[in-house]
Amino acid sequence: MAPWVYQAEINSLAMRTQGAAAATATNWVLFAVFNITFIPVVYFLYPETACRTLEDLDVYFDRDSLHPTIIPINDKIAKQCKRPLEAIEAEGSRVAATKAIDFKASTSEHVENVDV
Template sequence: MVPWVYQFEINSLALRTVGSAATTSTNWLFDFVCTQFTPTGIKNIVYRFYIVFAIFNLAFMFVVYFLYPETANRTLEDLDAYFDRDSGNGIIIPIRDKVAKSTLRP
């Protein structure tokens, strides 16, 4: 659910359609991969195959917490200013960036 909603919040108006297309195509690609490998995985390692899904979900929690900037209480203009090339944010990955992790408006 996070990738579907999040891309609308962080993309500018000009890039929302591109972000939506990328989100949709990525979702369909991973759905296809999942449906292709699941029957083989269940056949070979039986019920323990679901441990693979549990590990991916656990890893995704850490990815979202550490790599996605917080968008609560922020306007679209705030996010545009944060992701602007001239904003001074040299990296896209906001680890240790207090502005990105804050729920208060900058």
């Protein structure tokens, strides 16, 4: 049960306000400690996603990428704020491959077999 509800049940009428204050303060201090703990975790263990497209992130997390692990410790490319050159080159090759496809020649037809 939530700590701010439980304390109202167990404290006497004279101590109910102090108990509510202590329970609420404990709850918020615990929440603040967890949030402060996550700051270095996010800073050191999460790759930078600013200035990157979804395709860049898909390539970064791909098993066949140049990055040996998804945890970017000592990976300068994953931590830089600018878009990496490898992502720009990969986008150029994706655009060139898309332009090379002849969409008019590769039309398909949808056929359904419906038994009546």
